[in-house]
Amino acid sequence: MRQIVFPVALLLAGALPGQAFDAQSQAVLDRMKAGKLVHIDDVAALMIGAERWCYREQDGNCAWSDIYLSVEGTDATYEISNPWSEEVDIAFVDRGELRDDRYICEIGFDWIPSVRGYTRSDGNAIEGRALENLRQEIRSQVTVEDNDDCFDYVYRSADAETQVVTLLQRQYIDGETDPANDTEVKLYFDKDAAEALGWYW
Template identity: 45%
Template sequence: MEDKMRFALTCFVTALAGLTPALAFDKSVSDVLQRMKIGKALPIGEVATLMKESERWCYNQEGEGCAWSDIYLDVTDTGATFEIGNAWDDEVNVYFTDQGTFEDNRFICESTIDWLPTLRAARRDDGMPIGGRELWAIRSQMSGNTGPTDCFDYVLKSSDEAAETITLLQRKWTDGATDEAQDATVTIHFDPASAAALTWYF
């Protein structure tokens, strides 16, 4: 009788173990969360790990819409290459590739590369690419968007293992000063499906 009860208990525990969800984050991401504290700025090396493992960074997310988003294409010890996407207007989305350098073990700073030749555009309703004079006109309007080089650091806000997201506060620094009005909430998506479902609002 005791053996039967022990066998039944073993089966019950095994069944419960099967219902326990697996950890959603990769080990490298979980390790970052273990080392960091809510409300504290992340060293840029930890941010780089999140960049490498993520699918998309969504800024000021509302539902499945982003004000803009980043997809990190290449991350090294010294910086990152990424594609920025956002709505140009209510009919057109734009995308371009930019680079940033890691500085002071804390910041990613804008580079001085000319990203304008990488600019692409597409219709918001059907994703059809835009070229010719219409694309040239958008590039011409963007050509004057230059200013001081900005740097950004990141503060850990929260994580949601079930949704496979981490939320950071991005702070923008210009000439050594920051302004809370320029802060952005970043939702980092690690699940390919949820990242692919994101759009941009205008």
């Protein structure tokens, strides 16, 4: 697999005049074709370029979302946010591995110690013993060590006006994929629009 290195100037640059996306992401989009598999190097560029990845969006809310924090070589670090219950949203930092020029794969990283919680009614942070109890509740229901699924992406479209790229995520369990598990994901490049997204239960 090719090592992925992004020049700092490209990662930090905003959109150039006449472009809706940053230069690195625009270069990737210029060579994409609808319905075609996206090379993992290009996926990585979009990971860094987008403000938030929103999965199964409904009316401005996501089933869950990712913010990619870094991509270094084959290692990706990202923050996932999603509802844990009708009362609580959680966010946590997970890690994955880029493989075979195609996939990002789970590596069984223990993300539970990084969990933060928020009450869905008012967005207030859950702290102290209540947060520790939440982490223990998650630990009792989730086995992170067994997480080893892989994912690839098919390009669908890009909207320059709204700065949204749409991909299809395909999940591979033990090397096999089931179209029933395919998930549409929208990549938001506009910071304000990304921050306005919520999550539905």
